[in-house]
Amino acid sequence: MVAAGNSLALNRGIQEEQVVPARYRQEFLTIAWEQIHLRTSLIPFIEHNDANRALMSSNMQRQAVPLSQSERCIVGTGLNAKRL
Numbered sequence: 001m002v003a004a005g006n007s008l009a010l011n012r013g014i015q016e017e018q019v020v021p022a023r024y025r026q027e028f029l030t031i032a033w034e035q036i037h038l039r040t041s042l043i044p045f046i047e048h049n050d051a052n053r054a055l056m057s058s059n060m061q062r063q064a065v066p067l068s069q070s071e072r073c074i075v076g077t078g079l080n081a082k083r084l
């Protein structure tokens with residue numbers, strides 16, 4: 001399942017719209033934003049990526065080793081502060 005990270009950030013504060021557009025096996029769905037993992041929303045421009053590439057990127061973030069001196073991101077998704 002692929003959804004845009006910026007749609008999670010924009011729709012979270014809106015009470016009347018608690019669903020986000022997502023793509024699953026070439027079909028567009030609307031799902032609750034709680035069903036999408038935070039790791040997926042940290043991938044910038046995920047709505048323009050192939051689904052397999054986005055899944056690989058999400059798995060690589062799970063396996064990543066934290067840095068001893070981290071640097072600020074150049075490209076952000078709006079949910080970078082929530083991951084801490």
